[in-house]
Amino acid sequence: MTTSYTARLLTPEDLDIWRRLRREGVTRFPNAFLLDQEEVANTPEERDRSVLAAKVLFGVFCEDKAVGIAGLRMGFFNQNKHRAHMGPFYVDPDHWGMAAAQTLLDTLIQTAQDRGATQIELEVDAENPRAIAFYKKVGFQQIGRMPNAMHREGAFHDDLLMVRPIEAT
Ligand SMILES: CC(C)(COP(=O)(O)OP(=O)(O)OC[C@H]1O[C@@H](n2cnc3c(N)ncnc32)[C@H](O)[C@@H]1OP(=O)(O)O)[C@@H](O)C(=O)NCCC(=O)NCCS
Numbered sequence: 256m257t258t259s260y261t262a263r264l265l266t267p268e269d270l271d272i273w274r275r276l277r278r279e280g281v282t283r284f285p286n287a288f289l290l291d292q293e294e295v296a297n298t299p300e301e302r303d304r305s306v307l308a309a310k311v312l313f314g315v316f317c318e319d320k321a322v323g324i325a326g327l328r329m330g331f332f333n334q335n336k337h338r339a340h341m342g343p344f345y346v347d348p349d350h351w352g353m354a355a356a357q358t359l360l361d362t363l364i365q366t367a368q369d370r371g372a373t374q375i376e377l378e379v380d381a382e383n384p385r386a387i388a389f390y391k392k393v394g395f396q397q398i399g400r401m402p403n404a405m406h407r408e409g410a411f412h413d414d415l416l417m418v419r420p421i422e423a424t
Pocket of ligand 1: 284378384
């Protein structure tokens with residue numbers, strides 16, 4: 256039987272979902288988040304509530320259980336409001352290789368388009384081959400590399416810059 260997933264915008268009522276999955280994701284995959292474990296642990300609930308109220312965070316669900324989270328932010332100014340930026344993007348490993356990541360991405364792309372974007376952009380750790388393969392599979396192209404993008408545990412790490420056009424419907 257195929258597992259079915261749904262994705263949707265998270266609201267302040269989803270605070271516990273957001274905080275649980277972000278904590279899990281940062282613990283398991285520190286290279287997939289900007290914040291580190293200490294910053295996550297020290298983020299006040301009020302701060303997360305206000306980000307959730309800004310309608311920039313999304314979740315993917317397997318039946319009623321949240322199994323992944325993502326962020327999507329639009330360019331703020333007239334000259335860049337056609338650009339959507341994605342991140343973070345995390346799916347519980349129990350749901351890898353299924354439709355969870357694609358379902359979450361589809362919702363981000365649809366939302367980006369509804370909000371006026373013509374392209375969606377992201378940065379991914381150059382040493383994250385699974386995520387890079389996923390992004391290429393779903394239409395992202397590498398357009399650059401940021402040297403020393405992140406500094407973690409005493410070492411610098413490069414990011415790949417990727418972009419995917421959003422087709423007009
Ligand atoms: C990135 C992520 C959301 C993708 O979801 P997923 O369910 O794992 O993605 P999929 O299984 O559909 O696609 C991954 C692809 O990478 C391939 N892959 C796995 N390991 C790989 C490796 N070491 N090298 C190259 N390709 C690899 C898989 O075979 C698969 O391709 P296929 O479908 O053609 O076989 C998920 O892996 C995740 O949450 N990772 C941890 C957090 C993270 O890194 N987020 C990205 C931050 S930018």
